[in-house]
Each structure stands twice: as structure tokens, then as C-alpha cells.
Amino acid sequence: MTEFSTQSALYSAGGTGDMIVNALERHAGRTAFVCQGKPISYAHVAEQISRTLQHFEAIGLRPGDVVMQLTGNRYEMFVVMAAAFIGGYVSVIPNYSGSLDDHRYMLEDSGAVLLVVDGARVERGQQLLAAARQPLRLASHDTHPAISDFWLAVAAYAPKPLQARDDPAANIRLIYTGGTTGVPKGVITESRALAFASLLHIAEQNLDTGTRLLVSSPLSHGAGALLIPVLVKGGTVVIHDGFDAGRIIEAIENGQATTLFVVPTMLYTLMDHPRIGGVDLGALRRIIYTAAPISERRLAQALALFGPILHQNYGQTEVPGTILSLTAEDHLHPRGDKLTSAGKPYPCVSVRLVDDHGNTLARDGGIGELCVRAPHVTRGYWNKPEATEELLRDGWLHTGDMAYQDGDGYFHIVDRKKDMIISGGFNVYPQEIENVLASHPAVASAAVIGVPDEKWGEAVKAIVVLRVDASTTEQELVSFVRARKGAVMAPKSVAFTDALPMTPLGKIDKKALRAGYWEGRKTAVV
Incomplete structure (x- = not known):
């Protein structure tokens, strides 16, 4: 059970739960997901969320309880996560490729009471159940003889109209980041903060009903941040469980994908595929790349190949994925020196650079630590008061990234203050x-x-x-x-x-x- 709770009789509007419920009702007849080639409607997603919420209540979950998932990419992962957001629970979805020790730590630190795994991670789930120090239920997304079938249990309930019960100020998500102390840190995400970040994505990336976002990197990572924004606008999320350049090229060819979310290594592999030169890329409207430094030479090649449709996003889990943005237009800046830039701040995001003494640096004032102030900045790390105090100082979030700002106002990340590696x-x-x-x-x-x-x-x-x-x-x-x-x-x-x-x-x-x-x-x- 988390330190945050929601009063059963008092719920206020304005959080992520309301955002999801509104999207599902507004676009009920449209296709929300394509998973394993199968279209899934908004109406079906809403029904599954309703059934899931009833199941949560039937097994005794209370608002503020933590639901953890270990699974590959699938639309059902979103259903469970969205049910947690709407119902006022807390979602934890670690990287499924993490170690047993890390998963055990996250399970215990978060206090998770329900763990849902997929068929490929049943053994890991059983190991975590055996080692759990708190009462824990284990279920599987897939039919398995050894553990409970989550969706078979959920099917017993008749769907009801959805009503968001999340408190906008409450924590609804913990994302665990690596830690310089050797243990992961859970980043607290308020419902209203995640909703605000979703609106920023919508505003900056021109999402609409024609958006068909293809995601093949783990939805537990950066790609997952775009699910709610796409659904709010009535678009479709095409889910691949794992990156396959040839399969992505086929999706572009047959019109299944208009928008890609990639990290630089994926972009390079796509560019180097032998078929890419013979493909009509006209239907591709946007390539969003993020999460790692990118080669300027290869980025120039990507612009030549795909055209002016690349969009870079710079963010941190602590400011849900939205700090700086390098738009498609920015990639074509007349000075020609912006390809090494992380861009300019998102709307309503204040960014400054400070030296070692906390003094604010002016443009062209040299390299300093990049600090952020925004409505959606995290309130801190779960169970880590000292790390939280280090993160949030003088009213600003300290990213630990070193940067400079050029004369045109663009921020360039040059190094990390700490020793973190982005690979x-x-x-x-x-x-x-x-x-x-x-x-x-x-x-x-x-x-x-x-x-x-x-x-x-x-x-x-x-x-x-x-x-x-x-x-x-x-x-x-x-x-x-x-x-x-x-x-x-x-x-x-x-x-x-x-x-x-x-x-x-x-x-x-x-x-x-x-x-x-x-x-x-x-x-x-x-």
C-alpha cells in the first residue's frame, strides 16, 4: 500500500483517469490498437477496463494499492495500466528484461499487491511470488497451467459505464530509474502531471485522428508515453512486440503506420535495411526519436532519406518525457547547426542553466546544469527523501545533464553531470x-x-x-x-x-x- 490514498466518496475531475474515459467514450467506434495484426476498438478497450476494475474490487484491492506488470508489448498491458489510473490505483511496469534482483527490489519497494505477467515471464513471476515479503497475488495475461488466468477471471464481469475515480493530486504511477547508489529509484507521477504531459505531446507533435503510431520498443519505456496522447485524439496505436526493421517497412508500405517512435539505434537499423531505398515513404508523417544521443552524420542522412518529418524529444521520467523539443522545422534551421541540439522547451516548461554555485547562465554563457520548473515535475522519489532533496532544490528540478544554450535559444546537451550512460x-x-x-x-x-x-x-x-x-x-x-x-x-x-x-x-x-x-x-x- 502506498503512502497516498484516495477518499472513497470524494473524487475530483482533472486527472489522467478522466482523460482516458473521455477518449474511450468519444471515439468508441474507432480502432484504438492493432496488436498481433488484430484491430481492437475503443469500445472493447473500455469494456475490458470496466471488467478489470470490477475484478480489482472483487479481490480486495483498495485505492492506492500497487499493480505491477511484467510483460512484453500487448494492448492488454495498457488495459491493466489504464484501469489502475482510472480506479485510483498505482501502476508499476518495469523493463521486462531486467534482473531478478531488480524486479524483486521494485516489487518490495513499491509494496505491490498484484503481479500480472505474460506467458514468457511466468517463471519470473513465480520466483517473485516465492520471495515476496508482502501478500501478493500472481496472475498471467496468457493461459498457463501453473497460475491464474487474469483475463478468464475478468471475463466473469459484465461491463459497466466507466467513471474516473483518481484524485488528480495522487500518485498513480511509479517508474523505476537506475540509481547511482546501486538501487533503482521510483519516480512518483501524479495523475494531473501525466495528464499535463499528455497534452504537451498532443500540442507539440500534431497528433490527430489520422495518426497511426507504430511502437516496437518496450511500452514500459518512452514509447508508452505516447499511448494516451494518441488515444485522446482518436488515433490508432500499432503494437509490435520487439523491433524488426523489415516488419516496420512493411507497415509503412501498406499504410499501417504514419508515425514511428524510435531510439537512434532503431533509426540507424531502419536506414540501413536493404529494402528502405525502394519503399514509398509518402504516407510517413512523423518519426519521433528520443532517449539517447544521436549521430549528427546519421541524422543528416535520415533527413535526406525521410524528408523533414523528424522530431526529437528530450525528457526525463521525473518530468514525464517533456522538457525540450526539436521540431521538424527546427531540423531545417537556416543556420544549419541545430542537429546537435535537444531543442527548445515545451510550452509551460521553464528551463535554465546553472553553474556550480547555482548562478543562472545567460545565452552563450557557457556550460551549466540544466534545471526545470513545470506543472508536471515529480514531487520526488518513492521512499527516497535524501535523493528527492538532491533532485528538487531552490524550486527547480536538477536534471544532472550539462548543456549550453546557443544564441538562437536552442539547448545543446554536452554531457551528464553524473556518470549515467545512455546506450x-x-x-x-x-x-x-x-x-x-x-x-x-x-x-x-x-x-x-x-x-x-x-x-x-x-x-x-x-x-x-x-x-x-x-x-x-x-x-x-x-x-x-x-x-x-x-x-x-x-x-x-x-x-x-x-x-x-x-x-x-x-x-x-x-x-x-x-x-x-x-x-x-x-x-x-x-
């Missing part, structure tokens, strides 16, 4: 990997840094000192990390050295380690 659209925190490597019997010490990579933006690299008379291989250490932290955290390469450089304070000098790889580069990728 293939995922945030990777070195200390989490370093902790795992340090537990290997052959490793004396290790440092993890991000190095420039044409495909991934940044690639995770481990630099390792071995214990005396111990031996291991690069592949063994990569596999060791992958088994404990998942594929995203696994280093792309490992280098062995006799000693790591140290600062005068006795800390590993990561600046010195990175220098050989980033020397001469103005930004993360060029």
Missing part, C-alpha cells in the same frame, strides 16, 4: 555494473564508462583490474553481468589494466578514463 535508449548507471563486477572472484576493481559508438550512441565499457594470480575472460565477465543485471547493463567490451587512475581524494578518475575515447569531441556523438 540504445536505456539509462545505464555504472555503479550498478561495477558492484556486480566487484562480486566476481577474479576481479580486484572495476570502472564502467560510456564510450562513443555509432550504433548505440554510447556503449558500456568496463575497465577491470584482476586479482593477483586470478584470470578470467572478457566474455565471461560480460556473461556474468548479463545474468545478474540483464542485457542492457552487460558491457559491450571489457579492457584489462594493471591499475585504475585515481583522483587526489582516492576516487577512480573516470574523467581520465573517458578522455582517451572522447578527446576532441564537443558532444556525446558527432
